[in-house]
Amino acid sequence: MAEYIVRNLIFIVIFLLLAFYAFANIILPRIQDYKVKRDDLRHTQLVYTKETERNTQLNLSIDKIQSKNQALLELLQSPPSIKSIQGLAQTFFDVTSVKSAGEKYTKDFSFKIYKIEGTTTTPQTFFDFTKKFEQSFPSASIILPFSIEKENPLDETLKITVHIQIVQMR
Amino acid sequence: MASIVVVMGIWIILIFQTDSFVFHSNSLDKEIDQQVQKKTNLVAKLDFLNMQLNELSAIKKENSTLINAIENLFGLIPDQITLNTIILTDNTLTIKGITPSKELYFFLLESPLRAIFSETNADFFVLPSGWYNFISVSKIIMPPKGDAQ
Numbered sequence: 001m002a003e004y005i006v007r008n009l010i011f012i013v014i015f016l017l018l019a020f021y022a023f024a025n026i027i028l029p030r031i032q033d034y035k036v037k038r039d040d041l042r043h044t045q046l047v048y049t050k051e052t053e054r055n056t057q058l059n060l061s062i063d064k065i066q067s068k069n070q071a072l073l074e075l076l077q078s079p080p081s082i083k084s085i086q087g088l089a090q091t092f093f094d095v096t097s098v099k100s101a102g103e104k105y106t107k108d109f110s111f112k113i114y115k116i117e118g119t120t121t122t123p124q125t126f127f128d129f130t131k132k133f134e135q136s137f138p139s140a141s142i143i144l145p146f147s148i149e150k151e152n153p154l155d156e157t158l159k160i161t162v163h164i165q166i167v168q169m170r
Numbered sequence: 171m172a173s174i175v176v177v178m179g180i181w182i183i184l185i186f187q188t189d190s191f192v193f194h195s196n197s198l199d200k201e202i203d204q205q206v207q208k209k210t211n212l213v214a215k216l217d218f219l220n221m222q223l224n225e226l227s228a229i230k231k232e233n234s235t236l237i238n239a240i241e242n243l244f245g246l247i248p249d250q251i252t253l254n255t256i257i258l259t260d261n262t263l264t265i266k267g268i269t270p271s272k273e274l275y276f277f278l279l280e281s282p283l284r285a286i287f288s289e290t291n292a293d294f295f296v297l298p299s300g301w302y303n304f305i306s307v308s309k310i311i312m313p314p315k316g317d318a319q
Contacts, residue, residue, distance in 0.1 A: 018179075019173065022177050023177075027177065030184040030185065030188070031218065033184075033188055034188050037188045037192055037195070040191065041191045041194055041195045041198075044194075044195045044198045044202070045198060047202055048202050048205065051206060051209065052205055054209060055209050055212060058209065058212040058213065059212060060214055061216065062219065064217075065223070068256075069223060069226075072223070073219070074225075076222055076225070109225060110226075127237070127240075127241060130233075130240075134230070135232050137225060138229065140227060141233045142230045142257050142260055143236070144236070144260050145257065145259040145260070147257040147258065148255070148256050149255040149266075150254040151258070152255075167225065167229060167304065169222070
């Protein structure tokens with residue numbers, strides 16, 4: 001009987017030692033590794049979610065800007081022709097000449113310059129033209145030099161010379 | 171024996187789960203790289219859009235400024251003075267016209283021109299009527315670059 005009890009006690013001690021060893025050197029490191037990898041995955045998921053959300057917001061911003069300014073942006077791709085500007089000017093004063101006056105370039109844009117000459121009897125027609133021009137051709141601008149001259153002092157006819165610059169994406 | 175089986179079972183489950191975490195983490199890393207690249211492209215696209223809109227805004231501002239300047243210029247001319255010519259370049263304004271007297275020109279037109287331009291000069295030619303033809307040239311002189319002022 002005593003021998004039986006002692007033998008069982010020894011087995012229990014050995015079992016407990018083995019269990020402790022297994023837990024401390026096999027299971028516990030594996031649990032630690034599990035936790036580290038799980039936290040790593042969570043962190044990675046968080047980063048992925050943030051990046052995806054940021055890109056979604058960027059996309060939304062871009063879509064919003066594009067839809068709000070679609071007409072203007074299209075003008076830079078397909079600028080108005082000088083003929084259409086000439087047509088508008090003709091409704092305000094008598095256009096006598098339209099000539100190309102050169103081109104300029106930057107890294108992203110090209111600028112075509114035209115010289116429009118015409119005649120009128122009052123400078124007000126020129127100002128009326130400029131107001132309508134601003135509204136109708138947002139990608140074009142009036143640039144210097146500009147002149148209004150009375151060629152004949154005995155005549156009320158005024159000669160207008162104005163330069164127009166049309167910008168386009170390169 | 172049962173204990174050993176239980177321990178082995180826990181160990182195997184932990185291995186599989188850990189490997190799954192690593193696998194998913196690596197997949198997400200690749201997705202993140204793609205999202206970062208996508209972000210770079212989107213930021214470039216946004217910058218491009220803003221650059222275009224800034225150019226259009228600058229055009230609108232320049233147009234308004236120039237048109238207002240020309241309107242104000244005409245507003246400067248007093249009723250007593252008759253204009254025959256206005257020529258406006260980037261830094262020079264030339265006005266030709268008729269004035270009843272030099273004093274009227276100096277008081278009503280040259281004073282406001284001096285307030286706007288760096289220098290202004292006028293030449294007068296008397297007419298048979300006693301009035302004067304005048305040619306006024308006003309200039310804006312830009313300070314040289316690197317000037318301390």
